[in-house]
Amino acid sequence: MTDMKEIEKRLREEAKKLLESGRVSVVLAYGKGCDERHPMPFAAMKPEEADEIVFNEYCTPNLARYLTKYPAGTKMAVAVKGCDSRAVVVLLQEGKVNREDIVILGIPAAGMKEQKTGKDVDASLTCGLANPVLYDVLLGQEIKGAAAESPYGIISKLDAMSGDERWEFWKKELARCIRCYACRKACPMCYCDPCFIDQTKPQWGDKTPTFDGNLMYHLTRFYHLAGRCVDCGECTRACPVDIPLNLFHKYMARECEEMFGQKAGMDPSQKPAMVDFKVEDSDTWLE
Ligand code: SF4
Ligand code: SF4
Numbered sequence: 287m288t289d290m291k292e293i294e295k296r297l298r299e300e301a302k303k304l305l306e307s308g309r310v311s312v313v314l315a316y317g318k319g320c321d322e323r324h325p326m327p328f329a330a331m332k333p334e335e336a337d338e339i340v341f342n343e344y345c346t347p348n349l350a351r352y353l354t355k356y357p358a359g360t361k362m363a364v365a366v367k368g369c370d371s372r373a374v375v376v377l378l379q380e381g382k383v384n385r386e387d388i389v390i391l392g393i394p395a396a397g398m399k400e401q402k403t404g405k406d407v408d409a410s411l412t413c414g415l416a417n418p419v420l421y422d423v424l425l426g427q428e429i430k431g432a433a434a435e436s437p438y439g440i441i442s443k444l445d446a447m448s449g450d451e452r453w454e455f456w457k458k459e460l461a462r463c464i465r466c467y468a469c470r471k472a473c474p475m476c477y478c479d480p481c482f483i484d485q486t487k488p489q490w491g492d493k494t495p496t497f498d499g500n501l502m503y504h505l506t507r508f509y510h511l512a513g514r515c516v517d518c519g520e521c522t523r524a525c526p527v528d529i530p531l532n533l534f535h536k537y538m539a540r541e542c543e544e545m546f547g548q549k550a551g552m553d554p555s556q557k558p559a560m561v562d563f564k565v566e567d568s569d570t571w572l573e
């Protein structure tokens with residue numbers, strides 16, 4: 287089990303050191319929320335603010351989300367757990383951040399809990415990685431042992447459905463969407479400004495929470511996340527009406543892995559699946 291207090295101490299020390307030395311001007315970490323169960327993303331910008339950093343089992347938000355909020359060239363440090371580090375890798379691959387501008391503070395994390403329910407994070411709903419895939423400093427002992435289960439096991443219930451049943455399932459789920467956009471806001475890969483759905487000239491989709499509008503928003507977003515989603519589960523955790531968005535993202539991720547042999551964000555030296563081409567690539571998706 288992760289020693290949360292030790293991670294918090296190490297995070298504060300590293301943040302202070304990096305800000306004091308001028309190596310970075312921002313450290314993206316977690317700070318106090320309304321109570322212990324709701325820590326929030328926090329940007330420390332002065333050495334003394336490092337003492338406000340917290341870390342506990344409820345620190346689930348993916349802080350890679352905030353790397354693209356700062357002007358290009360800003361020197362930043364970011365605290366990342368397993369799936370979060372995959373998001374940093376995708377941002378590096380997509381040229382949204384430069385490796386020399388960021389310091390990655392890796393957190394080996396097990397035993398995280400849901401802010402909404404207080405229960406253990408269901409490993410089957412995330413990528414299940416305990417250790418970051420990329421870091422400059424690891425703030426604790428690497429967690430040994432293989433992931434408990436396949437990240438795609440949970441979608442067997444979709445596999446068991448016929449096409450019509452799947453369509454009915456998603457129709458019912460997406461009809462509940464209230465278009466708060468928390469899913470987009472929480473997602474490190476949704477950094478477009480403006481997002482397609484906010485554009486008015488041309489207007490790509492209906493912004494009101496009608497079923498057709500919801501379908502347009504979600505299917506387009508699912509498509510935009512193909513080969514890029516790192517399975518952190520943040521979109522689903524952020525959804526106030528509990529729509530299981532990550533089932534769709536996992537489905538797409540499995541397709542991508544099977545067709546192109548690539549899992550998003552695992553290897554910074556790889557080109558992202560959707561911008562790379564190999565002659566042996568599968569073309570079954572064209573059929
Ligand atoms: S789509 Fe959801 S699971 Fe995938 S990277 Fe974005 S927030 Fe994480
Ligand atoms: S939904 Fe698509 S356009 Fe909108 S922010 Fe996400 S990736 Fe960008």
Ligand code: SF4
Nearest residue numbers: 463464466467469525
């Ligand atoms: S967070 Fe949930 S309710 Fe809000 S836009 Fe996304 S799917 Fe819809």
